[in-house]
Amino acid sequence: MTATTEQATRYEAVIGLEVHVELNTATKMFCGCATDFGGEPNTRTCPVCLGQPGSLPVVNRKAIESAIRLGLALGCEIAPSSQFHRKNYFYPDMPKNYQISQYDVPICLHGHLDIDVDGETRRIGITRVHMEEDTGKTVHIGTSGRIHGADYSLVDYNRAGIPLLEIVSEPDLRSAAEARAYLAELRAIVLALGISDAKLEEGSMRCDANISLRPVGHTVFGTRVEVKNMNSLRSLGRAIDYEIARQTELLASGQPVQQETRHWDEDAGTTSTLRAKEEVFDYRYFPDPDLVAVEPDRAWIDALRAGLPELPAAARARLADAHGLPREVAALVVSSGLTGVLDAAIDAGAAPAEAAKWLTNEVLGWCTAHDVEPSAVPLRGAELAELLALVGDGTLSTKLARQVLEEVLDSDKTPRQVVAERGLEQISDSDELAALVDTVIAENADAAQRVRDGNTKAIGALVGAVMRATGGKANPQLVNQLLSERLIDGGA
Amino acid sequence: MAALVTQTAVELGRRLAAGEVSAVEVVRAHLDRITATDDRVRAFLRRLDDAALAHAADIDRRRAAGEPLGPLAGVPLALKDVLTVKGVPTTCGSRILADYRPPYDATVVERLRAADVVVVGKANMDEFAMGSSTENSAFFPTANPWDLERVPGGSSGGSAAAVAAFQAPLAIGTDTGGSIRQPAAFCGVVGVKPTYGAVSRYGLIAFASSLDQAGPFARTVTDAALLLQAIAGHDPRDSTSIPRSLGDLTADLERGVDNLRVGVVREFSGEGLEPGVQARTTEAIERLEKLGATIVEVSLPHASYGLPAYYLIAPSEASSNLSRYDGVRYGLRVDGDTAEEMMALTRAAGFGPEVKRRIMIGTYALSAGYYDAYYAQAQRVRTLIIRDFQSAFEQCDVLAGPATPTTAFRLGDKVDDPLAMYLNDVYAVPASLAGVPAMSLPVGLDDAGLPVGLQLMAPLLGEATMLRVARALEADIAFDPTPRGERALPAPSVAGPTEVPTP
Numbered sequence: 001m002t003a004t005t006e007q008a009t010r011y012e013a014v015i016g017l018e019v020h021v022e023l024n025t026a027t028k029m030f031c032g033c034a035t036d037f038g039g040e041p042n043t044r045t046c047p048v049c050l051g052q053p054g055s056l057p058v059v060n061r062k063a064i065e066s067a068i069r070l071g072l073a074l075g076c077e078i079a080p081s082s083q084f085h086r087k088n089y090f091y092p093d094m095p096k097n098y099q100i101s102q103y104d105v106p107i108c109l110h111g112h113l114d115i116d117v118d119g120e121t122r123r124i125g126i127t128r129v130h131m132e133e134d135t136g137k138t139v140h141i142g143t144s145g146r147i148h149g150a151d152y153s154l155v156d157y158n159r160a161g162i163p164l165l166e167i168v169s170e171p172d173l174r175s176a177a178e179a180r181a182y183l184a185e186l187r188a189i190v191l192a193l194g195i196s197d198a199k200l201e202e203g204s205m206r207c208d209a210n211i212s213l214r215p216v217g218h219t220v221f222g223t224r225v226e227v228k229n230m231n232s233l234r235s236l237g238r239a240i241d242y243e244i245a246r247q248t249e250l251l252a253s254g255q256p257v258q259q260e261t262r263h264w265d266e267d268a269g270t271t272s273t274l275r276a277k278e279e280v281f282d283y284r285y286f287p288d289p290d291l292v293a294v295e296p297d298r299a300w301i302d303a304l305r306a307g308l309p310e311l312p313a314a315a316r317a318r319l320a321d322a323h324g325l326p327r328e329v330a331a332l333v334v335s336s337g338l339t340g341v342l343d344a345a346i347d348a349g350a351a352p353a354e355a356a357k358w359l360t361n362e363v364l365g366w367c368t369a370h371d372v373e374p375s376a377v378p379l380r381g382a383e384l385a386e387l388l389a390l391v392g393d394g395t396l397s398t399k400l401a402r403q404v405l406e407e408v409l410d411s412d413k414t415p416r417q418v419v420a421e422r423g424l425e426q427i428s429d430s431d432e433l434a435a436l437v438d439t440v441i442a443e444n445a446d447a448a449q450r451v452r453d454g455n456t457k458a459i460g461a462l463v464g465a466v467m468r469a470t471g472g473k474a475n476p477q478l479v480n481q482l483l484s485e486r487l488i489d490g491g492a
Numbered sequence: 493m494a495a496l497v498t499q500t501a502v503e504l505g506r507r508l509a510a511g512e513v514s515a516v517e518v519v520r521a522h523l524d525r526i527t528a529t530d531d532r533v534r535a536f537l538r539r540l541d542d543a544a545l546a547h548a549a550d551i552d553r554r555r556a557a558g559e560p561l562g563p564l565a566g567v568p569l570a571l572k573d574v575l576t577v578k579g580v581p582t583t584c585g586s587r588i589l590a591d592y593r594p595p596y597d598a599t600v601v602e603r604l605r606a607a608d609v610v611v612v613g614k615a616n617m618d619e620f621a622m623g624s625s626t627e628n629s630a631f632f633p634t635a636n637p638w639d640l641e642r643v644p645g646g647s648s649g650g651s652a653a654a655v656a657a658f659q660a661p662l663a664i665g666t667d668t669g670g671s672i673r674q675p676a677a678f679c680g681v682v683g684v685k686p687t688y689g690a691v692s693r694y695g696l697i698a699f700a701s702s703l704d705q706a707g708p709f710a711r712t713v714t715d716a717a718l719l720l721q722a723i724a725g726h727d728p729r730d731s732t733s734i735p736r737s738l739g740d741l742t743a744d745l746e747r748g749v750d751n752l753r754v755g756v757v758r759e760f761s762g763e764g765l766e767p768g769v770q771a772r773t774t775e776a777i778e779r780l781e782k783l784g785a786t787i788v789e790v791s792l793p794h795a796s797y798g799l800p801a802y803y804l805i806a807p808s809e810a811s812s813n814l815s816r817y818d819g820v821r822y823g824l825r826v827d828g829d830t831a832e833e834m835m836a837l838t839r840a841a842g843f844g845p846e847v848k849r850r851i852m853i854g855t856y857a858l859s860a861g862y863y864d865a866y867y868a869q870a871q872r873v874r875t876l877i878i879r880d881f882q883s884a885f886e887q888c889d890v891l892a893g894p895a896t897p898t899t900a901f902r903l904g905d906k907v908d909d910p911l912a913m914y915l916n917d918v919y920a921v922p923a924s925l926a927g928v929p930a931m932s933l934p935v936g937l938d939d940a941g942l943p944v945g946l947q948l949m950a951p952l953l954g955e956a957t958m959l960r961v962a963r964a965l966e967a968d969i970a971f972d973p974t975p976r977g978e979r980a981l982p983a984p985s986v987a988g989p990t991e992v993p994t995p
Contacts, residue, residue: 047594047595050821051816051821052594052595052596052821052822053576053584053697053698053817053822054582054694055596055695058728058731059731086812088815090818090832092831095816096815096816098812153831155820282860284811284860286809286858286867289700289732290701290731
């Protein structure tokens with residue numbers, strides 16, 4: 001092989017994602033403790049989730065339901081019988097020093113997820129979806145804030161036993177963009193199902209990436225590296241790009257890639273070794289003898305299938321096809337979890353394009369400013385439709401409508417209530433405005449003359465004067481019309 | 493009037509109900525008996541005198557108020573120290589839990605309280621129920637009331653000895669691979685290992701989760717049946733609990749064995765079986781035939797693989813079950829410079845040698861590269877043994893054979909020979925692996941004057957039939973459960989414990 005052909009070797013990335021989703025069930029995976037956040041440390045605990053001697057786990061049926069629903073949404077086969085195993089390793093925040101997790105007989109197998117990247121649809125295989133329990137959280141007290149150099153450590157078991165689903169993809173992804181699209185789509189599906197709030201930033205959705213390179217055209221996988229600690233779509237993309245570049249450089253310089261687990265450092269924008277291959281644990285998996293097989297009956301699965309909501313891909317297609325929305329607008333509405341609000345607004349008479357525009361601009365903007373999940377926005381479709389109707393019939397200007405929307409979102413009032421309370425109705429009475437227009441023309445004779453002389457742009461100053469005089473409530477179109485009638489059309 | 497401590501639970505229940513005696517008197521008599529004898533028997537790790545007397549007084553008050561009480565209300569019981577009692581130290585016979593106070597009650601304990609059975613103390617046991625002599629207790633060994641120089645068996649040795657010593661008419665033990673049946677046989681009392689899943693494991697500190705079952709000890713079959721009835725039943729907190737009832741366990745007890753088929757297990761004989769045990773077993777089976785049962789010979793062809801399979805499955809589960817004892821949340825903590833060091837030092841100091849041995853065996857059997865050869869292979873053997881029992885029970889209603897290959901051995905005889913100790917379980921583990929109910933019934937003494945236990949086994953949830961056979965045999969043999977012999981604990985006198993001679 002010559003130097004030239006070596007230089008010509010091009011690599012393709014092979015990426016698979018392991019995604020953990022924290023379920024929003026009311027109680028934990030194997031006990032009756034509440035899963036809500038914000039409790040004082042160790043107040044959401046009981047003998048079971050603390051691993052007290054003699055305590056026993058009992059599976060949360062709601063968690064199984066969530067797993068089956070996600071499996072169905074991903075086109076998986078639902079195993080007629082699946083099993084929980086114990087994953088054994090010692091760690092202070094794991095109450096039993098084993099984690100109950102599904103292993104070789106998971107509840108969902110062989111699904112897929114379609115993603116759109118650069119106008120092309122790719123089908124990504126889902127290897128499996130399985131259930132497991134979360135661990136507690138260790139806080140290291142001391143100057144370092146890490147386990148090394150800590151004075152002492154405290155453990156909070158409130159999170160221990162919260163149900164998790166792990167979704168493992170096939171190594172079908174080829175780029176950071178595809179990985180991001182996959183994770184975004186998976187998140188949208190989870191949100192549509194309502195089984196988790198799936199916040200990457202807060203850890204209720206977590207993603208690890210397995211990344212390897214191989215020469216383009218080869219079918220054998222290269223040595224893979226697992227990268228952890230990406231807590232946004234953006235950091236997933238950055239970490240993958242970094243890792244592809246790092247591995248490419250290694251291979252190009254003839255060095256091997258080490259099989260290891262690496263940690264993504266968001267600030268530095270780099271990955272570093274967390275655990276080498278030799279440090280891989282032997283988890284000594286074996287079936288948990290405290291639990292029986294999960295055997296969902298056909299009727300239950302059929303009922304869950306029938307109860308599935310519209311999934312994001314179908315929603316996007318419907319919004320684009322039935323309502324004529326541009327694909328990117330439809331995608332934004334769906335990925336933000338605003339499909340329901342939009343549909344309700346349309347049902348209440350709103351024009352689809354207009355309603356979508358308001359949602360993706362004003363409403364999403366408000367959500368960002370107020371740090372509210374769009375899917376949890378306190379706005380009903382009927383309220384949006386009412387607001388748009390008030391704009392449509394001239395009661396509100398666009399500018400006033402924005403203020404009204406703000407107040408609707410901040411309170412539990414309807415747009416009409418806000419308008420009535422604040423006396424915001426637009427002045428659309430021609431007689432009332434005509435008198436005002438005449439006064440303004442008289443007071444601004446110079447500007448009026450320039451308009452008469454053919455400088456139509458000068459009319460803006462006169463419109464502005466009328467608006468100021470009415471505190472912004474005059475109907476600007478009507479003002480414009482009245483001024484034109486007087487100064488341009490036949491007013492001479 | 494016979495001493496209160498020699499009476500059965502049924503008799504005590506009847507006299508309590510009739511108002512002839514109060515629960516406080518009954519409990520106090522037993523506490524006195526414990527005081528008089530436990531320096532020699534050492535059945536109890538902890539006495540619960542105050543709680544027991546308060547409970548008894550409460551029972552007397554409620555009885556006086558006309559409240560309906562169960563048949564065992566006011567009857568004393570020794571509780572193996574493996575079942576959690578809220579706020580009461582529960583040690584599992586281990587240093588690592590020496591000061592552990594559980595924050596909750598085991599389901600069995602709740603049910604005992606609901607039946608107003610009075611717990612008089614926590615009984616000694618082999619550490620984490622691992623052993624066949626109670627010599628693995630981290631605190632002290634228990635002696636066999638029939639010969640104070642011999643072991644009571646194990647791991648529920650404290651429970652069996654307490655009942656044999658008339659310290660309590662009832663006791664709760666747990667059986668993973670013979671831990672009720674073997675001490676029952678050694679101490680000449682009745683001990684029942686119920687169907688796996690018949691009694692809730694919630695609050696039973698796990699040794700081997702797929703095998704552990706709590707069950708009763710008593711001096712009569714009827715007492716054992718009543719106690720089992722009180723603690724059995726579905727519990728939603730235990731996923732392996734069977735959602736079915738055992739039925740009425742006493743209704744048919746006296747019906748005899750007419751038309752019942754008793755299977756004699758061909759494989760439960762031969763090497764290691766003492767002649768005295770063999771002789772009493774054979775006689776008992778002949779009695780059953782005389783009483784009207786049909787005797788058939790059956791085979792459990794894979795039973796001989798039971799012991800090795802058991803000694804892979806049970807340690808494997810134990811290695812994982814015992815991981816939680818790390819000094820982080822409860823129990824013993826030995827400080828170290830790092831969390832890992834603290835865990836390692838705690839476990840090194842807290843566990844005894846037998847527990848460590850089994851943790852190591854189990855860890856090895858589950859390791860990558862060995863799992864298939866050991867754990868998975870043992871599970872396949874378990875499946876074969878389950879099938880053996882299924883086909884055996886196509887030919888008979890119950891199985892009969894020896895409970896143990898020998899009678900009680902001397903303290904210290906086998907502590908340095910784990911394999912010899914494990915062989916005690918050879919006849920017990922097949923039923924454990926199959927999950928079927930099994931029991932030991934005293935059927936006589938060997939030439940040395942030590943009790944011999946007959947093992948009876950029945951199909952899943954077949955307790956009623958098994959107990960009925962045991963009752964018929966008990967009535968026919970009329971075994972006297974009073975320990976006797978040169979080195980036996982003196983029997984309680986009619987006048988009470990004050991006349992018990994002290995050595």
